[in-house]
Amino acid sequence: MSDDQASLLAGLTQVAKAHLDQAYGISDLKRLSGGASQETWAFEADHATHSEALILRRRPPGMTERSASAVPLETEASLIEIAGLTGIPVPRVRHVLRPDDGIGEGFIMGRVEGETIARKILRDEEYAQARPKLARQCGEILGLLHSIPLENLPELRHSPAADEIKHYRDLYKAHNHPHPVFEIAFRWLEDNLPPQDEANTLVHGDFRNGNLMIGANGVRAVLDWELAHTGDPMEDLGWICVNAWRFGNIDAPVGGFGQREDMFEGYEATSGRKVDPARVKYWEVLGTMKWGVMCMLMVQAFKSGADRSVERAAIGRRSSENEIDLLRLLAPLGGN
């Protein structure tokens, strides 16, 4: 066990005793994922009669850096709690870390059983019953999410379409490699900006196949709230339709598992708000451009020497996937 893990184990044991229904200790501490500045751990809080499966999301002490678009972990915890109160399936937040806990910033939440790996969700027999329900459920969940009154929310970045486009255009320009298809997409997005006077709501920001915990009956939890912001609610409906998140099932636009109409029906049922399919398409185009720019930028870590892995290098050659998707959206050939 590394020193870091040993000190986390000791700190987390104290937290469990003080804040998790007087657990007598913790066990099975395992690192799940995360970069240098943000970590996800699984562990069990042990009680006399049972143990509770939990997740810790934390930024270790001394790590203050976070990406400009990510919300602080305590904001993420409060969003998950608010979403839960609204009837959105989410894990239960058990404790938000305090400075005197001594193990950094973050929070502890219940571990929801299920699957997040998109290809398994789309392929495995276990999810065969769930798949036909998912598009409608996603719509219902987003309808609830977008109905949360803004005054109930913690402070969030506001990011309407114009700001998103400018952000990605700046990143693209700084990278300084010509992509005529991205130029076409930027122009189209700028020329077709949706009117700003319409709805401004909470936006999850990364609502897609891969960030949803799926069980045999459908969505069990909405995860990864770190890109939450306020803006155009249609952003979330467009993002889940981006071809990258269909994982090969190109004819099932919603996450590779369903149809737009089913998602829209679910959405209208819980939000009472009409879906504007053209506006959803606008955000699908924006999302496709965004993912293309992000793939392109992966090359920077490789070229700078920060990450010399072949995996990192090869992702740069996936930017073109988004170019064909953009052409199919913006310059469709007959019959499309």
Place this chain on the structure above:
Amino acid sequence: MQDQPTSAELVQAVADFIRDQVTPHLKGHVAFHARVAANALDIVKRELEIAPVANAEELSRLQALTGKTGSLEDLNRLLCTEIEAGRIDLTTPCLADHLWQTTLSKLAIDQPGYSGYRRGLEEWQTSHKG
């Protein structure tokens, strides 16, 4: 003129070696990265085979579109400037065809298994029959 085998054949041999003889002896993370490495060599191999003709065609289309001569990079930069300025757009004759052909060639090298490429290629072939 170099002797046989061609560079594409050499790269293919190394990719096959990694995939068929090395990867079966590896586990976990290293096995994953070995597969990624073999796939990266496949990209190089396809680029060696496809790019010479595709690049020449792209260059001649760019010359026709911009009315200028220059390197592939120069003319792509010029095209980007013209699109950003709104002087060339999808209503410009031949621009959409140029972008489609260029992008299909890029994907034939980068990700020929990608769903959007396979569908896009079908659509291209259907709309350019006869």
